[in-house]
Amino acid sequence: MSNQKLFNVAVVGATGAVGEQIIRLLDERNFPLKELKLLSSARSAGTKLRFKDREITVEEAKPESFKDIDIALFSAGGDISKALAPHAVAAGAVCIDNTSAYRMDPETPLVVPEVNIDKINEHKGIIANPNCSTIQMVAALKPLYDTYGISRIIVSTYQAVSGAGAKAIQEMNRQSKAVLEGASVNPEILPVGSLPVKHQIAFNAIPQIDKFLDNGFTNEEMKMILETKKIMGDDSLEVTATCVRIPVVYGHSESVYVELKQDFEVEDVKKLLAEAPGIVLVDNPEKQEYPLATDAAGKLETFVGRVRRDLSNPRALNLWIVSDNLLKGAAWNAVQIAEHIAIEQ
Amino acid sequence: MSNQKLFNVAVVGATGAVGEQIIRLLDERNFPLKELKLLSSARSAGTKLRFKDREITVEEAKPESFKDIDIALFSAGGDISKALAPHAVAAGAVCIDNTSAYRMDPETPLVVPEVNIDKINEHKGIIANPNCSTIQMVAALKPLYDTYGISRIIVSTYQAVSGAGAKAIQEMNRQSKAVLEGASVNPEILPVGSLPVKHQIAFNAIPQIDKFLDNGFTNEEMKMILETKKIMGDDSLEVTATCVRIPVVYGHSESVYVELKQDFEVEDVKKLLAEAPGIVLVDNPEKQEYPLATDAAGKLETFVGRVRRDLSNPRALNLWIVSDNLLKGAAWNAVQIAEHIAIEQ
Numbered sequence: 001m002s003n004q005k006l007f008n009v010a011v012v013g014a015t016g017a018v019g020e021q022i023i024r025l026l027d028e029r030n031f032p033l034k035e036l037k038l039l040s041s042a043r044s045a046g047t048k049l050r051f052k053d054r055e056i057t058v059e060e061a062k063p064e065s066f067k068d069i070d071i072a073l074f075s076a077g078g079d080i081s082k083a084l085a086p087h088a089v090a091a092g093a094v095c096i097d098n099t100s101a102y103r104m105d106p107e108t109p110l111v112v113p114e115v116n117i118d119k120i121n122e123h124k125g126i127i128a129n130p131n132c133s134t135i136q137m138v139a140a141l142k143p144l145y146d147t148y149g150i151s152r153i154i155v156s157t158y159q160a161v162s163g164a165g166a167k168a169i170q171e172m173n174r175q176s177k178a179v180l181e182g183a184s185v186n187p188e189i190l191p192v193g194s195l196p197v198k199h200q201i202a203f204n205a206i207p208q209i210d211k212f213l214d215n216g217f218t219n220e221e222m223k224m225i226l227e228t229k230k231i232m233g234d235d236s237l238e239v240t241a242t243c244v245r246i247p248v249v250y251g252h253s254e255s256v257y258v259e260l261k262q263d264f265e266v267e268d269v270k271k272l273l274a275e276a277p278g279i280v281l282v283d284n285p286e287k288q289e290y291p292l293a294t295d296a297a298g299k300l301e302t303f304v305g306r307v308r309r310d311l312s313n314p315r316a317l318n319l320w321i322v323s324d325n326l327l328k329g330a331a332w333n334a335v336q337i338a339e340h341i342a343i344e345q
Numbered sequence: 346m347s348n349q350k351l352f353n354v355a356v357v358g359a360t361g362a363v364g365e366q367i368i369r370l371l372d373e374r375n376f377p378l379k380e381l382k383l384l385s386s387a388r389s390a391g392t393k394l395r396f397k398d399r400e401i402t403v404e405e406a407k408p409e410s411f412k413d414i415d416i417a418l419f420s421a422g423g424d425i426s427k428a429l430a431p432h433a434v435a436a437g438a439v440c441i442d443n444t445s446a447y448r449m450d451p452e453t454p455l456v457v458p459e460v461n462i463d464k465i466n467e468h469k470g471i472i473a474n475p476n477c478s479t480i481q482m483v484a485a486l487k488p489l490y491d492t493y494g495i496s497r498i499i500v501s502t503y504q505a506v507s508g509a510g511a512k513a514i515q516e517m518n519r520q521s522k523a524v525l526e527g528a529s530v531n532p533e534i535l536p537v538g539s540l541p542v543k544h545q546i547a548f549n550a551i552p553q554i555d556k557f558l559d560n561g562f563t564n565e566e567m568k569m570i571l572e573t574k575k576i577m578g579d580d581s582l583e584v585t586a587t588c589v590r591i592p593v594v595y596g597h598s599e600s601v602y603v604e605l606k607q608d609f610e611v612e613d614v615k616k617l618l619a620e621a622p623g624i625v626l627v628d629n630p631e632k633q634e635y636p637l638a639t640d641a642a643g644k645l646e647t648f649v650g651r652v653r654r655d656l657s658n659p660r661a662l663n664l665w666i667v668s669d670n671l672l673k674g675a676a677w678n679a680v681q682i683a684e685h686i687a688i689e690q
Contacts, residue, residue, distance in 0.1 A: 152657065154499050154602050156501035156600035158503070158550040158589065158591065173525055176521055176525060177525055180518055180521060180522055180525075192633075195633060196633075197632065197633035197634075199633070199637060199639075200637075200639055203592060203593050203594050203638075203639070204593060204637055204638050204639045205503040205591060205593060205598045205637070206637065207598070207600070207635050207636075207651050207665045208633060212630035212631065212633075215653065215654075216611070216630060216651070216652070216653030216654070217653060217656070225656065238657030238658070239657065240602060240655050240656065240657055240658075240661075240663065242501075242600040242651070242663055242665070244598070244600065246503065246550060246591050246592070247548060247591070247592045247593075248548050248549060248550060248592075249548050253550045253552070253589070255501035255552070255587040255589065255600075257499050257585060257587075257602075266561070285557035285561060286557065287542065288536070288540060288541075288542035288544070288553060288557075289542075290552050290553065291552075292544060292549055292550070292551065293548075293549050293550055294544075294545050294548070305552070306552050306561070306587070307561070308560065308561030308562060309560075309561070310585050311560065311562070311570065311585065312497065312583030312584065312585055313583070316585075318585065318587055320552045320587070
């Protein structure tokens with residue numbers, strides 16, 4: 001790509017788990033960069049990070065940080081996005097926001113490139129990156145939606161602790177070690193850092209991710225329900241979610257029941273999935289091959305297996321969908337959007 | 346209970362994980378025992394086990410081991426049950442079989458006391474104990490079935506490694522330690538000891554329990570589907586299952602979507618569950634209280650929480666059901682059946 005336009009890119013939340021992956025991907029994918037600006041909270045400002053052959057000093061993110069920035073990738077929490085993204089937009093940047101701040105805003109496109117990349121041109125300065133558990137599910141279901149139609153989805157998740165940040169990973173490792181040594185465990189972070197009650201994650205399954213709403217669902221579950229409808233552009237799509245944290249470091253797994261609107265052959269569904277962009281079909285029961293979180297960790301694709309026709313509803317399928325929650329579920333989806341913006345300019 | 350009849354009881358598989366719990370429960374529950382005979386494979390015969398103030402030497406289980414035995418509790422694998430239960434029956438014993446050998450035999454009652462204790466008198470010598478993941482689900486759903494009717498169940502499980510035996514627990518602990526130390530992992534047991542391919546269970550989720558069938562479901566999933574219909578006595582009941590092994594030692598968790606046949610109020614459902622025998626309702630989202638595998642471990646009850654009306658189907662509920670897979674899921678359900686036999690004689 002000679003004569004390609006080069007972009008000034010800012011990463012807000014550069015020292016966080018997702019920010020780190022965004023920077024790595026911009027490097028590995030050889031994103032057409034003019035300048036890379038790394039921004040963080042005042043606390044982390046001054047940190048030096050390597051990028052290719054350079055060292056970049058992280059600066060404190062401020063309203064005036066976005067002069068001349070073309071693309072700003074936000075992953076520093078919803079409050080930071082709310083406070084700073086409008087300034088970035090005013091300065092002329094396109095913001096790709098990895099927080100929940102703007103996802104359900106009717107004026108903000110919510111984009112998974114494999115599903116609705118056509119929406120990126122409808123932005124008014126901000127493009128939202130969906131929730132991790134939503135992204136991998138809609139990426140895998142899109143080919144089925146387009147071919148057969150989908151009337152309903154019932155999903156139960158098996159979510160990795162890295163989704164709750166680096167401190168949650170440290171906590172799980174610390175607790176696991178303590179349990180193995182017969183020592184006591186003092187939960188401090190999970191399930192929700194800002195809530196008073198903590199539960200052991202080591203050798204456990206916690207059916208709470210994010211806060212509870214009055215309807216008995218958690219925020220995480222409502223994200224899956226509402227974001228899926230918005231990304232698919234189909235308010236009639238029925239979605240039910242139960243979101244569960246399990247002791248896995250990287251990679252969300254999902255048990256998905258999906259009702260299609262038309263008859264199908266399982267072999268056709270597998271062929272569709274195998275040929276779909278960003279999807280890898282791993283489905284050989286006779287060889288005990290199916291997606292596993294440990295295999296998906298570090299990969300950009302979404303892995304689908306255990307594809308089988310439901311026994312009680314011939315128009316329904318059961319699937320097992322796995323992807324790295326920090327990559328396709330966050331950093332990679334954001335960088336994919338940035339790449340599409342770069343290609344279109 | 347003065348003048349109560351006392352029973353000669355044999356435990357087949359006395360040195361296994363479930364056998365150990367059966368012996369403990371017979372002790373703690375003060376089962377009306379005359380003699381307790383402990384039986385095992387030739388390999389484990391000679392082992393001495395404590396029972397109250399006595400020491401009992403484990404004997405090799407043989408066709409002639411059941412003379413004068415009133416009740417024989419089998420948990421030594423399906424092949425042993427197939428080989429020896431007929432001899433126990435011929436000797437006049439009632440067999441309570443914890444393996445899958447006789448579960449789907451039309452002449453063998455499949456019993457969960459909270460659901461269908463009336464079936465225990467229909468036996469022809471053998472009463473089958475259902476699969477662990479089935480027992481806790483039907484125990485929790487029975488009050489809803491009786492009050493509202495149930496048309497369909499969609500369940501995804503989060504199953505503990507103890508269900509695969511003591512060696513699987515050792516393997517998970519060994520792998521967990523290795524991963525925490527940055528060492529390599531060499532899976533040897535899970536997902537299925539008798540199959541060639543092994544997968545890491547530490548910090549992972551394996552969507553395979555037992556062997557695959559031609560329809561793409563595993564044996565474990567088909568057990569949940571077929572046993573639920575048999576125990577509920579309702580072939581029209583639609584069940585879909587996805588069974589997943591996760592890194593938990595004791596306690597299976599289940600994400601259950603259930604469609605009822607009548608309208609309901611969520612508060613009425615919670616009241617029904619709270620008052621149901623063997624069920625403990627743990628459901629205070631505002632206090633972050635819900636069932637957890639680590640809390641259920643060592644307990645006899647089935648714990649239910651996250652009770653909420655489905656948002657897309659007002660006749661459907663979502664639930665989170667947790668119980669100790671070695672206790673209510675195996676040893677306790679068997680000893681409960683034995684207690685009912687003892688009371689009725």
